[in-house]
Amino acid sequence: NAGVTQTPKFxxxxxxxxMTLLCAQDMNHEYMYWYRQDPGMGLRLIHYSVGExxxxxxxxxxxxxxxxxxxxxxxLGLESAAPSQTSVYFCASxxxxxxxxxxxxxxxxxxx
Amino acid sequence: AQSVTQLGSHVSVSEGAxxxxxxxxxxxVPPYLFWYVQYPxxxxxxxxxxxxxxxxxxxINGFEAEFKKSETSFHLTKPSAHMSDAAEYFCAVSEPNxxxxxxVFGKGTRLSVIA
Numbered sequence: 156n157a158g159v160t161q162t163p164k165f166x167x168x169x170x171x172x173x174m175t176l177l178c179a180q181d182m183n184h185e186y187m188y189w190y191r192q193d194p195g196m197g198l199r200l201i202h203y204s205v206g207e208x209x210x211x212x213x214x215x216x217x218x219x220x221x222x223x224x225x226x227x228x229x230x231l232g233l234e235s236a237a238p239s240q241t242s243v244y245f246c247a248s249x250x251x252x253x254x255x256x257x258x259x260x261x262x263x264x265x266x267x
Numbered sequence: 268a269q270s271v272t273q274l275g276s277h278v279s280v281s282e283g284a285x286x287x288x289x290x291x292x293x294x295x296v297p298p299y300l301f302w303y304v305q306y307p308x309x310x311x312x313x314x315x316x317x318x319x320x321x322x323x324x325x326x327i328n329g330f331e332a333e334f335k336k337s338e339t340s341f342h343l344t345k346p347s348a349h350m351s352d353a354a355e356y357f358c359a360v361s362e363p364n365x366x367x368x369x370x371v372f373g374k375g376t377r378l379s380v381i382a
Contacts, residue, residue, distance in 0.1 A: 159310075188369060195276065197357065197374035198311075213369065245310055254299050254361040256370060258310035 157181055159259035161246050167265045168236045176231040176262050187229040188213075188256065189221060191242040199243065204226030204229055209248045236266045268292045273373035286330075286345040288376050289312065289369050290358030293339065300341040301359040301370065302332055302357045317341060329351070329368060353380045 162177045178187065188203040190213075200213030202225040218240060220232045229248075231239060245255040245264050274289040292298055298316045303311040315326025322334040328351075332343045343356060355377045359370040 180320055198372040200369050203369050247311075249277070254363075254368070254370060255316060256311075258303075258312070260310045261308075266318065 159192065159246055159248055159257050161244075161259040163262060165263050167267065168233075169267055170236060171240060172222075172236050173232070173234050174236065174264075175233075176244055176246075176264075177226055178229045178231070178259060179247040180229075180257070181227065181247075182257065183251070184227070184248035184250050184257070185226070187223065188247045188249075189229065190245045191215065192245060192261075193242050198201045201231065201244075205225070212226060225251050227257070236264075238266045240264065241266045269298060269360050269362050269371050271358050271371055271373040273356075273358050273376050275376055276304045276374065277374075277377045277379065279379040279381060280348045282350055283347050286343070286348045286352065288343040288356050288358075288378065289373065290332075290341045290343065290373060291339050292341060292358075292360045292361055294360060296362055297336065299363050300332075300334060302326065302330070302341075302343050303357045303359065303372075304328075304374075305357065306356045307354070314343070314356070348378075348380045350380050350382065353378055 159180045170183045190198045190203040199215045202221040207226045222230045246259040249256045270293045272291045301316045302314040315324045317334045325331045355375045358373040
């Protein structure tokens, strides 16, 4: 049981490049989330999903897109990376009818 | 709308001293409350949670928190700090019976433990 895994762990992008972050969970959770963490800002919710094929915007969705084609995977895409998107990205999942979230180890993204 | 405030972005204690990390919430109904811990270069790990059962909640690693409705607080304590407690701590709130409403996190408190 690996829990929540994130790929890749580190990435450096140039401004304007695109990339996709992959989150996978093996706990059969319905709900999945993408956060970004910046110094002094805590965790901010980017997008989340309440089930396969559904997504919703969080607090800071601009510049990101997501997809949940399979229940166990939640993808976060950056179509045209900007330096302001330099951050640590965390994925989380939770079972239905409970609020406890399980977090992945994070992806450190640097945009130059 | 629910929100959470953590007082103090950085707290420093001596090894063996009491740890007190403060969290106040704003919610229209009695909320669910959580404390998470984040060790360097790791994801968040649940320490404890309050879901309207006992007001004093015990968590892992000797931590506990008390829900005080009159003070809208959920402060985290540990009687005796250990060097391994150095980490960032996040308080989070969620309104119950509203489906899986995403948690709202505080901005975090970094705990340093001095030998």
